[in-house]
Amino acid sequence: MLDDMARAVPETHQDILAAAARRFAVTGYKGTSLQDIAREVGCSKATVLYHFANKEALLGELMAPAIGVLQALDERIAGHTGPAAQRVAAEGFVDLAVRFRREIALLRGEFPDLLQQPAFAHIQQISERLLAAFAGHSDRPAARIAALVVLAGIPEACAEFADLPDEELRPALLAVAHRALDPTN
Amino acid sequence: MLDDMARAVPETHQDILAAAARRFAVTGYKGTSLQDIAREVGCSKATVLYHFANKEALLGELMAPAIGVLQALDERIAGHTGPAAQRVAAEGFVDLAVRFRREIALLRGEFPDLLQQPAFAHIQQISERLLAAFAGHSDRPAARIAALVVLAGIPEACAEFADLPDEELRPALLAVAHRALDPTN
DNA sequence: GATCCGTCTGACCGATCGGTCAGGTGCTGA
DNA sequence: TCAGCACCTGACCGATCGGTCAGACGGATC
Numbered sequence: 001m002l003d004d005m006a007r008a009v010p011e012t013h014q015d016i017l018a019a020a021a022r023r024f025a026v027t028g029y030k031g032t033s034l035q036d037i038a039r040e041v042g043c044s045k046a047t048v049l050y051h052f053a054n055k056e057a058l059l060g061e062l063m064a065p066a067i068g069v070l071q072a073l074d075e076r077i078a079g080h081t082g083p084a085a086q087r088v089a090a091e092g093f094v095d096l097a098v099r100f101r102r103e104i105a106l107l108r109g110e111f112p113d114l115l116q117q118p119a120f121a122h123i124q125q126i127s128e129r130l131l132a133a134f135a136g137h138s139d140r141p142a143a144r145i146a147a148l149v150v151l152a153g154i155p156e157a158c159a160e161f162a163d164l165p166d167e168e169l170r171p172a173l174l175a176v177a178h179r180a181l182d183p184t185n
Numbered sequence: 186m187l188d189d190m191a192r193a194v195p196e197t198h199q200d201i202l203a204a205a206a207r208r209f210a211v212t213g214y215k216g217t218s219l220q221d222i223a224r225e226v227g228c229s230k231a232t233v234l235y236h237f238a239n240k241e242a243l244l245g246e247l248m249a250p251a252i253g254v255l256q257a258l259d260e261r262i263a264g265h266t267g268p269a270a271q272r273v274a275a276e277g278f279v280d281l282a283v284r285f286r287r288e289i290a291l292l293r294g295e296f297p298d299l300l301q302q303p304a305f306a307h308i309q310q311i312s313e314r315l316l317a318a319f320a321g322h323s324d325r326p327a328a329r330i331a332a333l334v335v336l337a338g339i340p341e342a343c344a345e346f347a348d349l350p351d352e353e354l355r356p357a358l359l360a361v362a363h364r365a366l367d368p369t370n
Numbered sequence: 371g372a373t374c375c376g377t378c379t380g381a382c383c384g385a386t387c388g389g390t391c392a393g394g395t396g397c398t399g400a
Numbered sequence: 401t402c403a404g405c406a407c408c409t410g411a412c413c414g415a416t417c418g419g420t421c422a423g424a425c426g427g428a429t430c
Contacts, residue, residue: 012407030215033387044409049389051407141349142357145342149361153338157330164326172327176334180365197377218417229379234419236377 013051015041020058024106029059029114059114063107066100067123074126077133089133090177094154098170101158108159127151134181150177198236200226205243209291214244214299244299248292251285252308259311262318274318275362279339283355286343293344312336319366335362 019040023032034055038045052058073092080088097104107114115124134147154173161169204225208217219240223230237243258277265273282289292299300309319332339358346354 034389035386045388046390046410047408050409055388141346141353142360145346145354145357146361146364148342148345149335149338149358149365151338152341153334153336156337157333160333161326161330168326169330172330173334175327176331176365179331179367180334180361182364219419220416230418231380231420232378235379240418 012041012043012047016043016048016051017058017062021062021102021106024059024062025102029107029110063103066096066103069096069100070123070126074129077129080133082136085133086136086181089130090150090181091174093130093134093151094170094173094177097154097158098166098173101155101162101169104155105159105162108156136181146180150180197226197228197232201228201233201236202243202247206247206287206291209244209247210287214292214295248288251281251288254281254285255308255311259314262314265318267321270318271321271366274315275335275366276359278315278319278336279355279358279362282339282343283351283358286340286347286354289340290344290347293341321366331365335365 016037020032020037023036023040026032027036034045034048037058038048041048048058052061073089073096076092077085077089114120115127131144131147131151134150135143138144154177157173158169201222205217205222208221208225211217212221219230219233222243223233226233233243237246258274258281261277262270262274299305300312316329316332316336319335320328323329339362342358343354
């Protein structure tokens with residue numbers, strides 16, 4: 001089977017990735033040293049840096065799937081305006097947040113710093129477009145404030161309720177999002 | 186005048202406090218070194234540590250007023266249950282968040298780490314009681330999820346809309362909080 | 371003038387960080 | 401048998417961190 005071949009190559013690579021995800025989720029990105037990750041894997045720090053160019057590349061590979069879905073959502077929202085965009089954005093964002101709540105949890109509180117880095121610069125633009133969509137493309141402060149409460153609150157709730165099953169978390173988040181955004185106008 | 190006497194003593198102390206607040210707001214607590222603060226003040230790092238026992242003490246003095254108000258709110262909420270507690274908590278929390286949005290901004294994304302420290306341990310308990318009050322003391326996941334979205338979203342919105350006048354920010358936040366929490370049951 | 375004290379500083383400390391590098395090890399294919 | 405290669409490692413690097421310490425400076429007190 002090609003399964004054997006495909007699995008033979010990564011192994012340690014995947015172990016490191018998994019260990020990094022575990023540590024990042026507990027102590028955050030900045031708060032986790034390459035030593036910590038190496039200790040969790042049971043290898044040397046040099047081995048971690050053999051498999052990944054640097055610490056940021058490790059984070060990048062860990063976040064790649066989530067970022068891909070986020071970009072897809074951004075493009076899908078671009079095709080709508082006003083209330084339609086608001087609905088698409090809310091549903092898509094809740095889906096994304098629930099699905100990738102592990103990845104969200106490990107970036108808890110480090111978004112502000114990481115978004116400054118050029119590697120994640122475009123994510124800031126996406127989140128601004130998400131915010132505009134949540135606000136129904138309104139410039140009214142009240143609409144933008146409600147949008148930001150939802151935009152910031154949902155990921156946090158996802159990270160906190162990590163063990164709740166998707167089927168329970170998703171509709172509850174969608175409901176609170178619609179409630180918070182709907183009568184804004 | 187006693188103004189001269191009163192001002193003669195602190196001066197540099199206050200300068201350091203103000204500079205630290207400015208730097209923390211931009212680069213966060215962990216991301217700001219004592220060197221950074223000293224450079225902003227125009228003094229040496231040793232001077233910063235002459236006026237404050239250590240970096241944590243600096244943060245403590247910066248946050249003391251906000252923490253005091255938070256504790257007062259906690260005690261006020263304890264006197265109510267159910268919907269009444271929900272209303273008191275929402276109004277009190279919005280007031281607090283708007284009033285201390287500077288302090289909130291400089292802790293952006295560092296709450297998870299800081300709450301682990303023993304010096305801020307009781308704040309975690311307070312936020313749990315706030316969460317329960319927001320949820321109307323219900324154990325239903327949907328209620329707790331909505332409560333967490335509000336609890337996490339409001340501070341973030343406050344930090345982001347730092348330049349919006351209180352009279353505009355406060356009612357908008359209160360409205361979205363009530364909307365998000367009210368029909369939860 | 372001597373003494374004291376609040377303020378401030380440069381030099382220094384040990385620890386830890388992300389990252390580099392030369393070299394060891396064991397498998398593989400010629 | 402041996403060269404080549406993927407994988408892994410200990411030792412090391414420069415930078416930076418929070419924090420310490422002995423002493424310099426200047427104004428008040430006696």
